Amino acid sequence: MTLRKRANRLLLIVGLLAVATLFIFITDFSGGRQPIWGVTFSRSYALDLQLDWQQTYLALLDELHISHIRLSAYWDEIEAVRGEFDFSDLDWQIEQAASRSRSIVLVVGRRLPRWPECHDPSWLKHLPSDETENELFELIETTVKRYQSNEAVVMWQVENEPLFTWFGFCPPPNRDFLLREVALVKSLDPGRPVLVTDSGELSTWQSVSEIGDVLGTTLYRVVWNERFGFFDYWFLPPAYYRWKADITKKINPNIDEVIISELQMEPWTFDKRMIELTREEQEQSFNLSRFQKNITYARRVGAPAVYLWGAEYWYWLKLQGQPAIWEEAKSLWFD
Numbered sequence: 001m002t003l004r005k006r007a008n009r010l011l012l013i014v015g016l017l018a019v020a021t022l023f024i025f026i027t028d029f030s031g032g033r034q035p036i037w038g039v040t041f042s043r044s045y046a047l048d049l050q051l052d053w054q055q056t057y058l059a060l061l062d063e064l065h066i067s068h069i070r071l072s073a074y075w076d077e078i079e080a081v082r083g084e085f086d087f088s089d090l091d092w093q094i095e096q097a098a099s100r101s102r103s104i105v106l107v108v109g110r111r112l113p114r115w116p117e118c119h120d121p122s123w124l125k126h127l128p129s130d131e132t133e134n135e136l137f138e139l140i141e142t143t144v145k146r147y148q149s150n151e152a153v154v155m156w157q158v159e160n161e162p163l164f165t166w167f168g169f170c171p172p173p174n175r176d177f178l179l180r181e182v183a184l185v186k187s188l189d190p191g192r193p194v195l196v197t198d199s200g201e202l203s204t205w206q207s208v209s210e211i212g213d214v215l216g217t218t219l220y221r222v223v224w225n226e227r228f229g230f231f232d233y234w235f236l237p238p239a240y241y242r243w244k245a246d247i248t249k250k251i252n253p254n255i256d257e258v259i260i261s262e263l264q265m266e267p268w269t270f271d272k273r274m275i276e277l278t279r280e281e282q283e284q285s286f287n288l289s290r291f292q293k294n295i296t297y298a299r300r301v302g303a304p305a306v307y308l309w310g311a312e313y314w315y316w317l318k319l320q321g322q323p324a325i326w327e328e329a330k331s332l333w334f335d
Helices: 003-026 043-048 053-062 088-099 129-147 175-188 238-251 288-301 311-319 324-332
Strands: 036-040 068-072 103-108 153-158 194-198 214-219 222-225 229-232 257-264 305-309
Touching: 043 053, 053 088, 053 311, 068 088, 068 305, 088 103, 103 129, 129 153, 129 175, 153 175, 175 194, 194 257, 214 238, 214 288, 238 257, 238 288, 257 288, 288 324, 311 324
Parallel strands: 036 068, 036 305, 068 103, 103 153, 153 194, 194 214, 214 257, 257 305
Antiparallel strands: 222 229
């Protein structure tokens, strides 16, 4: 083979690879269908933003008309005193959503959405592990029994990214214990599916996928750490999540569907609280343009449902006289 023919063949191979790469990056897996859009709401995070948490919650329901919402049964809020359960705040959240015919994913367990991940009551600190497990089982059972007759609760989530260990103040992951937690929820309420979650970028999903009925993945586009600073996942196309989901369902046929349970829709907060960041620091990882891009990206993944992370922040910005993201959320897809 002459040198010229070799060069032409190499150019052809490079060209085909470039076309294949371009195809992977531009493919839209939605088929023109819109996902179910929802948000995660955290009373504790709203309070950390110095918001009236009830006003914030009602604004999400009534101004954005959110139809699907993920709520958390935080242990430190429900059982601040050992053996004394106070569900009043969670009752109110569920009642407000139910009265508007909204759908709820209710997260139970120890490791739940939002920092510090494990929301432990102070009295738990000195308990031995076996007592801690018994207390947690009692909390889960009490919570599930309380809301299992409420039709607004369409799915349980057991723990949040329970086998992911890179952040948060939590004990080491225990897969066997997670299996027991899921089994408990299923024994109490066999009619509802159980959602389990994992990191979208830093996990294969396979270990946790063997356990639940629905898998939820995080989807982050810009992250930050002390060593590298900001890091953009520009090299991960929507196909990365779509094909990973398809493979996971093939390997684990117990998984009915894979959803995006946490789409990044607020700034990365470094090691500070959100209210301590300047506007310039916030916009290093998130702004109106990034909001729009993340929505487009999530649509192209083709997941049946997408729960957005950071709705409390949008409302906080609105009250700071910066309503652009709130208005974008209102006008683009919530009906």
